[in-house]
Amino acid sequence: MSDDRSGQPTLADVGEDGLLAAIFPRLPHAAGTLVGPGDDTAVVNAPDGRVVATTDVLVEGRDFRRDWSSAQDVGWKAAAQNLADVAAMGAVPTALLVGLVAPPELEVSWAVGLADGLAAACSGTGAGVVGGDLSSGPLIVVSVTALGDLQGRDPVLRSQARPGEVVAVAGPLGRSAAGWELLRLGRGDVAAELVAAHRRPTPPYASGVVAAVAGATSMLDVSDGLGRDLGRIARASGVGINLDGWLADASAFPELLAAAQVLSDPSLVLSWVLGGGEDHCLVATFPADATLPDGFDRIGEVIPATGPAPVLLDGEPLDTLGWDHFRP
Template identity: 55%
Template structure:
């Protein structure tokens, strides 16, 4: 085989490893689709011009996200499986934040021709494994050559007969509650950027988020007035809720416990751990507001209050530190 497109002789890259350019587009599609189990809502999976997914509710919640190599992940920090888990989680969490149950993923993969075939296959394994945690499956997608490895994922979900829980429904007097954890992934990222690989708890939180998917539909059933996926930082994302709802939100600092590993890492790195807890993203916790009469289950812990006004405060005062991630700053 010629070296056109970055694949060397015998379908291998410059390192002698089998590459996607070597086996070609349809060879790679065949290898990947063979690794993707079909979920219960998939009526027609990969292989045709489009998949067919059951939508018992008659409405479909949909969200999309993109991960770019060197921007959203680094291959020397994360395995291909890790990246698959991260890519799926970023989208599945958005579906859960609408109060819906995820049903399917569509994945577009743009990659250099000399990318190892095994890397692409293991990415598919990670995507499928994360989707399987909520009973969803990867039902199709697209692929193309690109100098920059890019993964675009679209998630679909079923609302189960309930109205979607949107950002604009919070009202003064509502209780702000959180499901899942914040700060762990951000602490792991800081550790990695400083050249370390421990504490393992924090590094693994960055590599594979632990998303409280069931808490989204649960919050909808409980009558949550608003909800959001905490992907860019709690204070930043609550800012979207406050702006959409026309309210103010106050967060209690004492509602957040600093785990020992995070406290140790913060001391060693000279970081205020509350910067991670309040402004760190990518753990994909769910933040929701509930009427004060709602008895919150154990999955949800109160962390603040909705009041009249505008903006987000901490303990009643403006927060002076970073508030979260902005892709263009």
């Protein structure tokens, strides 16, 4: 980690105005931005008349480590997890608002790198960074609020799944969790693509609109683990979910199995697939007679409510797996 002895300008050296002057030119602009950064508020076009809004916070040491991830990686991840939330409602992203808390001795180059990562993640999504806030504190905290447009469609909620429907997923499962485990155990050299998936997840943003148009009845992005997040759909909808047994077959995930074998624990594959989050893939339910849209693969079915265990794996209760911000 850098400090004021590195010879690089710090936030204390340039001050808030100097930092903003360095960052503003690097922020992406979106066509729907009517007033961008620099005023008391931004003004963003809302052609649908409704605004989808979500926010997430990344805390240094809890959600990212600077010895594992570059500033660009952190910016990318902060944007990606919010853009995925917008996509999970069947909307398209329009704007991001970014708050940064940082120690005064942080190098300006790190904050500039964060802006570059935000811009890179927004590229091709239609979203721009329209403003935010700065403050000082002992740790780096990055807060992102994303706005989106439903384009006249109804939002796809978590609460509309019904028994008999198909559960399907778009995007990879378990890759970010595997990358995190490799980094934790000092084996980040084993599978560069898995480590990259942890540092810079690539959610299937466009699949959110595709799913909404195809008639998805419920949807969310997998941020805390497939089992935990599907439990949220099940509870909100008053149903159960039975996942197909092939998800427990490690050989169905050769890339993950190879990494787990290097770590001498093939059982890790199951925990990565069912409990790993931060890939931000999209999981949705569709009517039984619907044709799954391109990019979605069946992983289970919606069943009547099953009692205290809302998610089953091949008919057996699935142990709670996944991330909880308030547990070790």
